[in-house]
Amino acid sequence: MSDCHDHPPELPGRAEIGIARTGSFDPAAFEQAVNDLLKACGVAPDTPHMGRTAPRVRELWQRRLLGGYELDPAEALGDGFADERTDMVVIRGIAVHGVCPHHLVPFRGVAHVAYLPGGRLHGFGRIARLVDAIGHRFTYQEWMTRDIADALLTHGRARGAACIIEAEQLCLLLGEDRRGDERVVTQAFTGEFETRDTLRAEFLHAVSLRVGR
16 A cells, blocks of 8 residues: 555544645745756756746746645635525536646546535535635545544535545555555535435445445
């Protein structure tokens, strides 16, 4: 097993989203660190091909890979609007990515998300933005999956929520003797999805996932 998953299991009641950040992003220090990394690799950072590498890498990490640290999941989701409908809402194939804390390489895939409205409906774009706020951090796929489901329950006032993520873990794909087509599937169910087998079955049918095969 790749040590990218040799981390402790999630503790009940974990309040943080992903790996907590204890300070603000430092663009100058980040670019210097990239240049130092290039030098440590034996590559000069001031050549025509590498001269803009540090700012490009900094922008990618600051705005995309770690951009979720600047987003509050509750604000990303918003309040929605009042509606008494109770039917399941499913959004399939939301693009997700995060950064493995062990190897500092990304993982990417898709999230299938569902919720049972508890008096409020939420825009589909808002739900995708919630996924970004939770995923664009240093985090584990397992944590991200649970955090998305919990956020819909807590911030979305849902009666139940479900999330399945299927992703390519680059730290796994780059390991020795790998075929290169490994995928990791994680799932989390909260509220009524956790207690009602029929709801889970309906959700799995809706997203057409053959779990366990």
